[in-house]
Amino acid sequence: MSAAASNGGRGRRGNRPSRTIRAYGEPMLWLTGGGLATALLMIVGLLALVVYQGTGTFWPTAVVKYELETGNSVMGEVARQERFQPAASVFEALPEDQRGRALSSVASQGGYSLRRMLRTGNFELTGEHFKWVSDFEIKAETLPDWALVFERRRQGRFYGEPLAFLVGGSAVAETPEDVWKKIRDTEGEVRARWKERRGLETDDIGAVNLRLEEARLRQHGAEVAYGLGSPQAAIAAAAFAEVESVATAEFDGIRARIQALDEQNASFQILVRTAAGQSIKLALADIVRVYPANRLGLAGKVAVYLSRWAEFVSDEPREANSEGGVFPAIFGTVVMTLLMSLLVTPFGVLAALYLREYARGGVVVSTVRIAINNLAGVPSIVFGVFGLGFFCYIIGANVDQLFYASKLPTPTFGTGGILWAALTLALLTLPVVIVATEEALAAVPGSMREGSYACGASKWQTIRRIVLPRAMPGIMTGMILAIARGAGEVAPLMLVGAVKLAPNLPLDSTAPYFHAERSFMHLGFHIYDLGFQSQNSEAAKPMVFTTTLLLIAIIATLNLTAVWLRGRLRRRFMTSQF
Amino acid sequence: MATAHANMLSNGRGMMSDAATGKTSADAAVPASRSAADSLAAAARGERVATETHLALAAEEAAVEIDDFCLWYGASQALYDVSMVIPRGKVTALIGPSGCGKSTLLRSVNRLNDLVEGVRISGDMKLSGASIYDSSIDVIELRKRMGMVFQKPNPFPMSIYENVVYPLRIDGERDRRVLDEVCERSLRGAALWDEAKDRLTTSALGLSGGQQQRLCIARAIAADPEVLLMDEPCSALDPIATGRIEDLIEELKGEYTILIVTHNMQQASRTSDFTAFMYLGSLIEYGGTYEMFSRPHLKATEAYVSGRFG
Structure with a gap:
């Protein structure tokens, strides 16, 4: 098209009038089309980034266990990985016997190394949620068959392998399969009790509080309107005292029920071994969701994914908004x-x-x-x-x-x-x-x-x-x-x-x-x-x-x-x- | 504007030679006869032109009387001392070249020009003897006594039924029986009933152009007006639709006083009883349609109706 146009401008073959690019208006076509394309590209790019990152968040990934050169083990989900150029100080921090191997491994990759950000969880034990693990630090990588991911109401995720299911402190299941089965069997009733407890805590206590607050306001209003010590204020004060005594009794009743529910729930615990080898007891009532990440088939992964989305859109946030729903x-x-x-x-x-x-x-x-x-x-x-x-x-x-x-x-x-x-x-x-x-x-x-x-x-x-x-x-x-x-x-x-x-x-x-x-x-x-x-x-x-x-x-x-x-x-x- | 005047002026001069050469018997028979050039040139100069009104009109009962009516759009004058009588129950056609003030005069009758900013008037109009422009007159009540059909069909964006009963709706009429009856009567009156009766609840915008115009006529006669004003009602329609509208005007004649603006000489001669010829804001000649087309008193009128200018 443009070739024909430039030819036409010079050659004037036959009777065709001279044509220039300008006569076709082609530059404007490109300019306007280019403008539109750029705008579309930016919008689509932004949307694609948001959709890609946003939809992937809830997909359950495998739990990886790394045995490190230092002898420690870490376990968790890989959040992301990147190539980086380790500084000399990184190697100096390593023990003598590993330094040489690490240096040669990095040197073979042109001074670069791969490192991944591992979500290790177990915040109460390690004081951190994430940990960088570089290639040269790793001695062995495994996918533990029975690694469980616990999403908890407090302190974030926990990664570990099940040892036993405890009821009232004594083990009723000892193999991972049995523990998993027990968890599936009991988590429904425990969650129901927890919901009931939360209902008591928010709705029932809230209702009593509301009545108490209203009575207090009436008393305060009477004091403001008629003055302290006036008969009206005295009547209101007496009414408030009455409401307060009733409310106190109700509070005690609700608290007793909450305590009973808590005690029932507290008897269910899971004994878990972390990657570092510690044995920890987790209360089942504290757990929102648990799944054996490496044993999930596609259906299981989809189920976890959907359940996370459902929680996200229908539940309240927890953990300073970084977990739970919105x-x-x-x-x-x-x-x-x-x-x-x-x-x-x-x-x-x-x-x-x-x-x-x-x-x-x-x-x-x-x-x-x-x-x-x-x-x-x-x-x-x-x-x-x-x-x-x-x-x-x-x-x-x-x-x-x-x-x-x-x-x-x-x-x-x-x-x-x-x-x-x-x-x-x-x-x-x-x-x-x-x-x-x-x-x-x-x-x-x-x-x-x-x-x-x-x-x-x-x-x-x-x-x-x-x-x-x-x-x-x-x-x-x-x-x-x-x-x-x-x-x-x-x-x-x-x-x-x-x-x-x-x-x-x-x-x-x-x-x-x-x-x-x-x-x-x-x-x-x-x-x-x-x-x-x-x-x-x-x-x-x-x-x-x-x-x-x-x-x-x-x-x-x-x-x-x-x-x-x-x-x-x-x-x-x-x-x-x- | 100035060039338009000049063109008209030269047209007028062209006819002056015409008038000088051929003296017709009609001219001789009428005592107040003037040459074409006189009145048109005077109109072009902005002078007052005496209207040549035929005697036939004296016998008619007036539905609308217009007395020395002048109208200005801002600084420019659009109507010059128009005086005429619109006979009751008859069809009166307003003809004249574009921009001569026909539509302005028509829109002055129901005071639709009030909506235009900067309009001033002098003189008066009377509807059945009562002033139209008196300050005590309620314009809204006045307009309810007249129906108007516009150049382009302008059905409202609602159902056919609601379009027809619109004048009653705005009066607060809620009685379904009254509305139904008016709807049928008006649609029959506008010769649209047979086509529209099965689709009264569908949008009026789905009708064809000719049907839309007849719907507008139905709307205009729904409130049983005394006067029906039609502003070139067929100019946006094809010949068949035009024919139907003209037949309709024929049927409505007698029941309503109709004032119609038209550019089409044939239409004026076919449909109207009386014809008024306007030029540059002045009423030049006004008389019975047959007279106006066959034996006009003025050369200018003859020139216009025979298509020699305009």
């Missing part, structure tokens, strides 16, 4: 985003309606429009600061003064919460909605408005019955953009309500069901927290990708829902224009 964060993200959409859409649509339908064009309207567009360029952290200052400290503090005076000085609405976060993000995304809605309104043909006016409709009737329905798909587009922008925003949320850990969901079964004042967890903030605030950063890193994948999936789901809704609306209004 359900509160998913819930917080979705509730906050939906709340934000509910707040921003009516606001934005009303504002756009005034600007486009009612306001007379002029300098003021143009200025307002430019200001709105500029608002979209304000850094989001500024919105966060504004939200904290205005919503939390001014509005929230006043709400507290008026309605929650008895709880003061503990703030109720006077601090970050899901309502303030949603309002802050609504402000942040307002320009998007206004601009999209204005464009949608402008695209409604004037002939339709005239037709409506000619029928004797008022301005508002025309807007409500003709203009708004017709502009609805465009308004939905604005909402989709707002959702995409709002759901992925983190910086302002850190100031107005997103927290590291908030086990109390903003929507639950205790009255008034929706707790607008509660702080919440957010996937975006969770990613930041995992990636930069985690103590066990190596274990948290894969979780960063998994959480990112989940956040992208949630935003995509929200968007696709809105796109589907918009498509339905479009079909209704755009069937065919003759």
